[in-house]
Amino acid sequence: MFHAQILTLFPEFFDSPLSCSIPKRAIAAGIVQVETIQIRDFATDKHHSVDDAPYGGGPGMLMKPEPVVASIRAAREQHPDTHVVMLTPSGSRFTQAKALEFIEKPGVTLLCGRYEGFDERICNYVDEQISLGDYVLSGGEPAAICVLDALIRLLPGVLGSPESAVLDSFSEEGILDWPHYTRPENFEDKRVPAVLLSGNHAAIESWRRAQAKARSKNRR
Ligand code: SAM
16 A cells, blocks of 8 residues: 655644545545654654744744654654655656656655745755745645645556546646547537547547647647
8 A cells, every 4th residue: 555644734734635536535445545744743842843943044934853853753664665755845846757756656755844944954854855836835735735646646546547647638748638528519609629529539539639739839
């Protein structure tokens, strides 16, 4: 079974997204096991502090190394072969290729930051730093749930039709999905392209590939 551990100050963040649809079914089927670990439980001072002011001055607070590193050690103790991923805007961009790489591992541990981010020395204790994109979220939790969701739907046995994952956007390097249509054939004078009603599978396949290529070129 693939394991996912999430190191966070807000374990309750994950309750809703993991309790519906595909993640819920994957967990119930025993394909993935997801566990949250509260970083604050590893704080040792009487106020259970997990943050402190930056050396050199500047706004905001930083995640302190002691509780964060202790929580990483606890995660590795439970799963010695886990791949520890720090979520940070300064990381390498998360892609479908990266998702496919991660599901080949026995499991992942996703480290979520808050405040102004992590004390830099924490980077020495993780295997990889990953960003969701070039924008700043208020915490690592929304990034972690996106990563986790992308992994879960790729795990064998999760999607009803395994072909769906193969046909998704990015399954072919840099290529977006083609446009899809369902009933009705005519919606407010916007018609389904005639080729999709033709029954000519070769023509449909070639139309879809051309659409995907054109869309990828225009939008990326
Ligand atoms: N000062 C940091 C910077 O400018 O890079 C931003 C810190 S952000 C407010 C707090 C936390 O949210 C980060 O430590 C990280 O865990 C998470 N986060 C924010 N944006 C992210 C992104 N694009 N990808 C992954 N994690 C992100």
